[in-house]
Amino acid sequence: MVEYALRRALYGVLVIFMVTVFVFLALRAVPGDAVRIQLADAPGVTEEQIAERTAALGLDQPVLTQLFHFLGGAITGDFGASFSDGSSVGGLIADRLPVTGQLGLMALAIGVVLGVVIGMASAVRPNGLLDQSLRLVSVSGLSVPSFWLGLLLVTYLAVYAGWSPPLIYQGPAENLGGNLAQMTLPALALGAAAMASIARMLRSSLLEVLQSDHLRTVRARGAGRGTTLFKHATRNSLLPVFTVLGLQAGGILGGTVILESIFGIPGMGSLTFEAVQMRDYPVVLGCVIVYGAVFVVVNIVVDLMYGVIDPRVRYR
Amino acid sequence: MRNAAPLLAVHDLHVDFDTPAGPVAAVSGVSFEIEPNETVALVGESGSGKSVTALAMMRLLGRGATLRGQITCDGRDITGLTEKQMRSVRGRAMTMIFQDPMSSLDPLYSVGNQLVETVRLHNRMSRARAVERATELLDQVGIADPRGRLRAYPHQLSGGQRQRVMIALALACSPRLLIADEPTTALDVTIEAQILELIRGLQREYRMSLLLVTHDMAVVAEMADRVVVMYAGQVVESGAAEQILRQPQHPYTTALFQCIPTPVTDRSAALTAIPGAVPSPHELPPGCRFHPRCAVAFDRCVTGQVPLFPLDGGARHSRCWLSGDAASGRADRTVVTSASVPGPARRRR
Ligand SMILES: Nc1ncnc2c1ncn2[C@@H]1O[C@H](COP(=O)(O)OP(=O)(O)OP(=O)(O)O)[C@@H](O)[C@H]1O
Numbered sequence: 088m089v090e091y092a093l094r095r096a097l098y099g100v101l102v103i104f105m106v107t108v109f110v111f112l113a114l115r116a117v118p119g120d121a122v123r124i125q126l127a128d129a130p131g132v133t134e135e136q137i138a139e140r141t142a143a144l145g146l147d148q149p150v151l152t153q154l155f156h157f158l159g160g161a162i163t164g165d166f167g168a169s170f171s172d173g174s175s176v177g178g179l180i181a182d183r184l185p186v187t188g189q190l191g192l193m194a195l196a197i198g199v200v201l202g203v204v205i206g207m208a209s210a211v212r213p214n215g216l217l218d219q220s221l222r223l224v225s226v227s228g229l230s231v232p233s234f235w236l237g238l239l240l241v242t243y244l245a246v247y248a249g250w251s252p253p254l255i256y257q258g259p260a261e262n263l264g265g266n267l268a269q270m271t272l273p274a275l276a277l278g279a280a281a282m283a284s285i286a287r288m289l290r291s292s293l294l295e296v297l298q299s300d301h302l303r304t305v306r307a308r309g310a311g312r313g314t315t316l317f318k319h320a321t322r323n324s325l326l327p328v329f330t331v332l333g334l335q336a337g338g339i340l341g342g343t344v345i346l347e348s349i350f351g352i353p354g355m356g357s358l359t360f361e362a363v364q365m366r367d368y369p370v371v372l373g374c375v376i377v378y379g380a381v382f383v384v385v386n387i388v389v390d391l392m393y394g395v396i397d398p399r400v401r402y403r
Numbered sequence: 404m405r406n407a408a409p410l411l412a413v414h415d416l417h418v419d420f421d422t423p424a425g426p427v428a429a430v431s432g433v434s435f436e437i438e439p440n441e442t443v444a445l446v447g448e449s450g451s452g453k454s455v456t457a458l459a460m461m462r463l464l465g466r467g468a469t470l471r472g473q474i475t476c477d478g479r480d481i482t483g484l485t486e487k488q489m490r491s492v493r494g495r496a497m498t499m500i501f502q503d504p505m506s507s508l509d510p511l512y513s514v515g516n517q518l519v520e521t522v523r524l525h526n527r528m529s530r531a532r533a534v535e536r537a538t539e540l541l542d543q544v545g546i547a548d549p550r551g552r553l554r555a556y557p558h559q560l561s562g563g564q565r566q567r568v569m570i571a572l573a574l575a576c577s578p579r580l581l582i583a584d585e586p587t588t589a590l591d592v593t594i595e596a597q598i599l600e601l602i603r604g605l606q607r608e609y610r611m612s613l614l615l616v617t618h619d620m621a622v623v624a625e626m627a628d629r630v631v632v633m634y635a636g637q638v639v640e641s642g643a644a645e646q647i648l649r650q651p652q653h654p655y656t657t658a659l660f661q662c663i664p665t666p667v668t669d670r671s672a673a674l675t676a677i678p679g680a681v682p683s684p685h686e687l688p689p690g691c692r693f694h695p696r697c698a699v700a701f702d703r704c705v706t707g708q709v710p711l712f713p714l715d716g717g718a719r720h721s722r723c724w725l726s727g728d729a730a731s732g733r734a735d736r737t738v739v740t741s742a743s744v745p746g747p748a749r750r751r752r
């Protein structure tokens with residue numbers, strides 16, 4: 088199992104490497120020059136100054152040279168410096184990552200808790216009133232993009248409740264209430280899709296398991312609902328739910344890019360968003376690598392969970 | 404044999420299933436009784452409604468099944484009980500083991516976990532004590548190294564061992580009636596004999612009644628006190644095993660006996676020995692449900708429903724015009740199929 092995890096991690100590194108190279112080249116292909124965008128607002132900039140700045144950033148070199156230069160640094164953990172203020176990319180990410188971590192975990196927790204509750208409640212009485220209304224909730228959760236849901240939530244709360252979340256970020260340590268007031272809405276918007284797909288998957292998986300022979304046998308021995316539903320049925324329904332969870336974790340990560348920007352949260356997402364706008368190549372690449380690493384780790388964890396849940400799963 | 408009150412009585416049981424093609428009657432008007440310590444064999448070909456009857460007794464039919472009639476357990480009708488009330492009946496009063504021991508065990512929990520869970524479900528005892536009891540049960544069902552096997556998962560056991568574990572789980576409930584639905588069909592012949600022997604020994608030791616569902620008449624001869632023969636959702640013959648084996652009254656029972664596999668015949672081939680197949684509940688023939696396949700059917704069999712005739716003063720029953728005292732219509736019958744198989748009428752002294 089350890090060997091399996093290591094092998095998966097190795098593949099993960101390979102994937103991240105390829106993604107990095109792809110994003111590196113794609114950034115160069117996007118129209119817009121980093122230096123010109125940076126200096127666009129400054130009045131009276133001469134062509135010489137632009138050339139000078141370009142050389143300073145190493146952007147006058149051939150693209151492949153730049154790539155090898157970046158990769159060489161990245162392998163030793165040095166992602167270079169931000170084009171805009173020269174601060175270290177590693178330092179920027181270290182500041183921003185905990186914020187996104189909190190948001191992502193909140194979104195995931197909301198998705199998992201609500202998804203499991205809704206999924207179970209629907210499976211217990213299929214096609215009952217609860218099931219029907221929950222199905223509506225979960226289908227809409229699936230079909231609505233998280234950024235739109237986020238905007239909708241803010242707008243409705245502002246219009247009908249006269250409340251809008253704070254836009255100045257506060258860490259959970261300085262002001263937990265203010266922090267949660269700002270984070271909860273985007274976490275809800277981000278977690279909605281996960282909630283919906285977990286609920287749907289758990290419902291159908293539970294319904295199937297509840298019909299299974301071994302559950303009938305458990306009932307034939309006189310077991311109550313606690314044992315049948317929560318012990319045997321739930322665990323037997325979990326594998327497909329974990330698969331969905333792995334996919335949805337990716338969706339949540341991607342969603343942070345826009346939602347953090349909408350809600351003014353200074354995390355990895357807004358960092359990425361601004362860096363892309365400014366063509367701040369080192370920051371974009373640093374963020375991509377970190378996002379990729381998190382995604383790879385999440386998927387390895389999900390795969391290892393299969394083995395924890397099901398003793399028949401063998402890793403080869 | 405019939406001295407005590409029946410432990411369990413099924414009276415006029417009907418089970419209908421909702422299907423896309425409308426409701427179908429899988430079981431129509433089945434009645435029988437099981438006395439304490441008695442072994443009743445429920446026999447019939449595939450599709451005759453044996454499992455549906457057994458599951459109805461446990462109230463384990465899924466959604467879409469409607470049940471009518473009475474199922475009395477210790478004098479109490481259990482057909483109207485709620486799921487919650489059924490919990491006190493399932494396990495303690497009766498429990499059930501199934502044909503396929505692989506799919507009947509939860510694959511995600513160890514044998515020990517499932518045993519301890521069941522032991523503690525029915526007995527107030529500490530975990531440690533329950534583990535002791537679980538070990539004891541595994542030992543009783545003939546599993547070597549019972550303590551070590553507690554940690555095994557179902558997929559790590561052989562088919563025979565799994566069925567032994569299923570039996571141990573049933574024993575953990577100390578039921579008064581064990582329903583065994585074709586417990587050996589998934590196993591090979593040598594294991595089958597061992598498992599049947601085990602069930603019989605434990606039945607005596609635990610003073611249980613046994614409802615043995617099977618389509619193997621050799622097993623019936625080996626195990627049963629009484630036999631209930633089902634065909635297309637009805638009881639066609641019932642009575643003491645000895646008498647039915649010696650002198651079957653219904654042509655279907657006779658035909659089943661001709662299916663007893665001998666060591667040289669392949670079992671699956673033996674099961675197709677009666678020409679034709681059990682009619683599906685959608686297309687039951689009029690009159691006697693067996694008449695299209697019956698070697699001795701005559702005009703009356705095609706038209707009217709055949710009642711279940713009491714024979715030998717009510718000790719046995721047969722749903723055939725040709726059986727015993729009911730054979731009054733014999734003189735004026737016209738055979739509608741050419742009889743190649745000797746029917747019970749000809750056999751009778
Ligand atoms: N859930 C269900 N829905 C619809 N019809 C069903 C259902 N369960 C059983 N039946 C029908 O009821 C009839 C009796 O089935 P049953 O399983 O009791 O047969 P059986 O005698 O146990 O046969 P076997 O020896 O194959 O186990 C069959 O025709 C079957 O198609």
Ligand SMILES: [Mg+2]
Pocket residue numbers: 453454455584585
């Ligand atoms: Mg069956």
